[in-house]
Amino acid sequence: MAEQMPSSSSALRFDAHLRPWPWLRSFCEILLCSVGFCKHGRRRVPRQHLLRGGVEDGDLQYGNARCLSSYYSVFVARLAIMVMLAILIGMLTILTWHFTRVYTTKSINSLAYGLRYELLQRPILRMWNILNSTVEVTVAQVKLSQYVIGQHTNPDTHAKQAELYEVMRDITWALFSSRKFLNAITISYGDGHVQAFHRDHKKNNTYYMYSELTNLQSKEMQMVDMLASSHFWRNRSSAGGISAIWYKETLDPITGKRIGLRRQVPPDDIINIAGISAIRDGAASWHVTVSKFTDSPLLSAALPVRYPIDGSIAAVVGVTTTFFSVGQLMRELVEFHSGYIYLTSQEGYLLATSTDTPLLRNTTTGPKLMMAVDSQYPIIRSGAGRLQKAYGGNLQLNHEIHMENVILQNQRYYLDSFFLNLKRLPLVGVIIIPRSYVMGKVDQRSYETLVILISASLCILLVGCVCIMILTSGVSKEMKLRAELISHLDARRRAEASNNYKSQFLANMSHELRTPMAAVIGLLDILMCDDCLTNEQVATISQIHKCSTALLRLLNNILDLSKVESGKLVLEDAEFDLERELEGLVDMFSVQCIDHNVEIVLDLADDMPKLVRGDSARVVQIFANLISNSIKFTSSGHLILRGWTGFSNNFSCKRKPWLDEQNTQVSLKKKVKQHGGIGEGSFKRDDQITLWFEVDDTGCGIIPSKWESVFESFEQADPSTTRMYGGTGLGLCIVRTLVNKMGGQIKVVKKDGPGTLMQLYLVFGAPVELGCHIPQKNPKEYVQQKLMVILALNGNMGRITMSRWLRGNGIDTHEASDWKDLMQILCQTLEHNRNTGIGTHNHLGSEINCDSCEVECDLVRGCSASIVTISNITHFESQDINEVYMGPKNFVVVVDAEILDQSTYIWKEQLDYLDKYSGRANFAWILNHDTSNNIKMELRKKGYQLMVNWPLYKSKLIQILETVSVKGETGFARKTNDRKSSLTSEAKTHERDEIDPIQFDYDCYSNSSATSDDGICDLRSCAHHHAVNDAEDGLSTLQPTCCKGVSSDERRISHMEHFNAFRQMPQSFVKSENMNESSNAFGKTSYHMISCDRNAEVDKKQLRDSALWLDPKWKNSCSRENKCCLIKSRPAYRNNGICLMQEYPSKRASCSFSIEEPHGKPLCNSECSDASELQVDRDDVQPLSTMPFDNSCRSYANGRLQAVPDEFNQKDCKSSKIVLSPKSSLQGLTILLAEDTPVLQRVATIMLEKMGATVLAVGDGQQAVDALRFNSAADGCRRCSASLEDGKAGSNLQLQDLPVFDLILMDCQMPRMDGYEATKAIRRYEAETGKHIPIVALTAHAMSSDEAKCLEVGMDAYLTKPIDSKQMVSTILSLVGRVD
């Protein structure tokens, strides 16, 4: 507790100044804690809760409060139980103590009482005995004396008298000796004679004492006299005492014989002699006396002796006894029992004590009796004092006192007094017994018992408390647990609720997402059914479709994902085409792979069943995750997805020889070991197929220690992964879950070299129908067709895989990894083949051999070669090869577009070069998404129909082979008259480039015009374009020559010549000078070839096409490598006219550029103009229309182009408007813009010009009015008015060129003259001419009053600033349309 308090209190302090209430509560809590001896651990938890509760929400506080109240109740209960226990134990203790003590004490007390009584009784009895015996002796003495005296009556003689005394002495002695306790016996006779026996106890002597009477008489007589006359002669007696002489004789105590001599006794030493005075009433009497011979009080009794005759008193007998023996007895008793006993007379004189203290006190008059209260012994004294107090001074008879707990001298005593009522001598016996004697042990024991009991009860209490604590702690723990359980339940309910919300949200969202996705997919489906789409579009759309489907699948999976995690996933069991799914997957990832510069290869074994039963979506998900994972971590290299049926080890070995053989063995062994439970025999059961897969990448790899953990949730091989690559680490976890769900396993396997190799196997159900199990077209079918495949693929792994597969199927396969290889292989195989072919189809001169082919290859690499060689080859080329070179073998050349050198234009030459083999071999092109459009176009142009998308895999190859074999049966379809149809079919299936419909129109248009041989204007303009183009290129001089030589179409040439006129620009000529020679040479060559190859049967169109086809070649010749270009142009002769048509746009572009030349743009721009058609499309719209009004253009127009009539230009504009831009809605309109703000002026101008309108902007109303006025004036006035207006507002407008304005846009607020005034002025002016020009107000005032004002002054419409172009266009069109 102690160590906990500070921490908690500090924590409380922290909280205290924020909220007093939690502080208080925690304080109470701590109090309770300390009261309830709480265990630390138990307390700590709620307090932590409590402290946290301070910062958390109210729910927890509420829970805490409830918890607290439960604690209170627990503590109250605990406290109550403890108190009850304490009371119980206390009562038990007290009762036990009480009973043990009280009964003992009572019994002991009663016993002690008896004891005390007994103890006291004995001395009293002794006293009684003493009294009795004294009395008896006295009586006996008296009787004897009477008798003797009776015998000797009247002793007349002295002798007789003496004889009497003698007898009396003997009798007395007899009595005296018989009673040892007697102190003395005295007989005093009437005549004064006294006889006495006396024992001195101190000296232990016995004396006989007698008195002599007068000297005359014997001493016996004297004594008797004295005794006898004592009654009568009291005075005499007393006087006689003086007179009498006392004698004392020491006697032998036993015999009584005289031992000593008679000695006279001084009167002081005489003992008490009972005289006549002692007998008051004649009866026996006794009293207590003292004598100086003894230190204890004496009891003396006296009786008279009477004469038997007259009854007169003859003598008095006195007997004295000491109480010494009583004291002795008491002493003995006390010695045995301890305590003190004493006897007192009624008056309080001490008679006997158990102590040795003297009982008498010496006074001057002799010893006197002592009062008990004056006793020298302190206990007795105080006890007597106590008694006296109790008696209250007057002692009554039979009043006994028993006090049990009297404290005398600091000790406890029992004090008891007993009363002995004797006649004439009442006695009081007091016994004082120390309490410790009687009760000593009891008291101690009871005390001890009490202590023991209390301590025992305390122990019991403690133990009980602990037990209760434990008990109640168990209860409270249970309560707490229950409370926690309740809160947990609460939390769980809440969590479930929120989870429900989440799932509901997901469900809703996925529904919301799925609905548009479904729409997208549906619309795509519709779109795909459309016939009008180009191949490119179809491909794109199908890609979109695929992706959309994938996305939809993903959406569906979102919900399933949680199912996977909770293990509730139920796998679908449906037949699906695994291969197709995987191919789709590879296709899907191909784009990503290309972007990552990773080669993705799909390598599925032939024995893979086509159809399997399983959950296709999950399988795809597995592989998608794996592949995307691999791609993510692979920056270069390859990614191979292998698959095989897992029942043949040999097969696997065979399949992977390119891997390290040992490694394969090892991994196979491992596999067998790892999955030994499955066993080889069980790889394929009746209804189950085990398929093995492997995802092999060359990425960064996974360290072996992480091989297992990468499959855990949120686990990544390296913490930095997330930073570098992103991702959550869930993908592989899902994969493993799914794989396990499908009865498979996934493992990372050791791999040689960098990267990761993941192996997994999945168990699929076999398809129900066995018929489906028949594999697809076996490539072995093609063996009979003597197919030979040349694979020219960029990616190593894919090529190797494919060629391995092909060879495995018995197809002759060659591989080429780059262009050079391909060339070599092509030369070797095809030339060889051709040579064999020549033997059968001897149509060719034998001068062509492999050497020329070698030269050709060199040429292609950019080396210079003689044109002669080329012409030779082209000569050979120009033969009708289609029929000639149907060799025994069907060549299939699969070429990856990537192996073309795309950095420069070499690819074109390469294509051209390849093209010459196209007759003998089937080319299949592999393209990918970023293959440039030019290549695609070129390929299409060259009529290649087989184009597949990268990556290449089995089924695509099979498809290619199939196509080729079908073709091989029907023959090569590359004939001239097929071109048209091939064009259309291409457009539907294989065309890779998007061709603008307008271009098609143009194409058709020109075709038709060409066939009809009409020199109509359009064609002319078309030709004009060509000519302009050529002029720009500076090679135009050659073209007519060429055309002339080739074509019989004179009109065409004339057109060209016609346009020669204005293309003779000095710049062009300077530029083209150095090319003339080579071009000339080539032109001649071309001419030669054409004239040679194409005889008169060649139709005009084709010739014209050929001629036109030259254009780009010339254009290209502007590039740096003349020779290459020359070579390149060669195959163009064979090419079909479609390409020509496709070149039209570029020509048009060139046209536009040539016109724009005066704008100061560099000429070389046009060189690249054919590279991007899009740019051209945009370019050729606006300049044509805006040119006449462009200020900067103006000067040139004035200078150079003045010869060109405006009408022509405008017509040209109009025509181009119709054909070209749909946006030019304001084409042909001339608009006057009056706006003072330059910003607005510029914006509006551009806006309008963009629409095709011609805009004249003026700065204020006055200018507008003037402009309009001059504009409407006669043409002849223009020039002069221009001079008038010159210099106005910094605008160097030349109004003479202004066309008639169709519309005015008028800002309302302008300096000098505002819009309203200007409008008024215009309307006034118009009133004279009777015209009405629409005026549109431009204002920033967006209020209706302004509108009203505008309309009032004669404006036709109203536009607010900022100008909305759409609104403006619609307004203008409505106004102009009305006017028109």
Add this chain to the structure above:
Amino acid sequence: MEVIQLQRRHIEHINSLFQEGYLDDQFTQLQQLQDEVNPDFVVEVVSLFFQDSEKLLTDLGRTLEAQPVDFKRVDACVHQLKGSSSSIGAQRVKNVCIPFRVSCEEKNRDGCLRCLRQVEQEFVFIKNKLETLFRVSNISRLSKASRV
């Protein structure tokens, strides 16, 4: 790579300008008007706007300093400023112009001065922003050109 980053920055910059309300759709329209024929159209218009506005602002300041204030002239200037700013889509400048005109109509010189300060502030803001924008776009265009 840099080009892409620059382009991204450019786009982000523009977006931020739109989000913060400096610009509105009018600017988008301007951008749409820009093409090969007028490759620097936006820059041109905007610098026109800058010149014009600076002139107007100094004019305004001078007019408001003079005693008595020619509120008609101020109104005309503000109107013009409003028109030009709305044309290039400088929304915040335009928005400030509205209370400016109100206080102008009330012939409230203090209000006018306050508004003028606001307008100046907004103008400097938009000027800075747009100049940054053009710099970025210039660089990106240049590097694009160099790559081609």
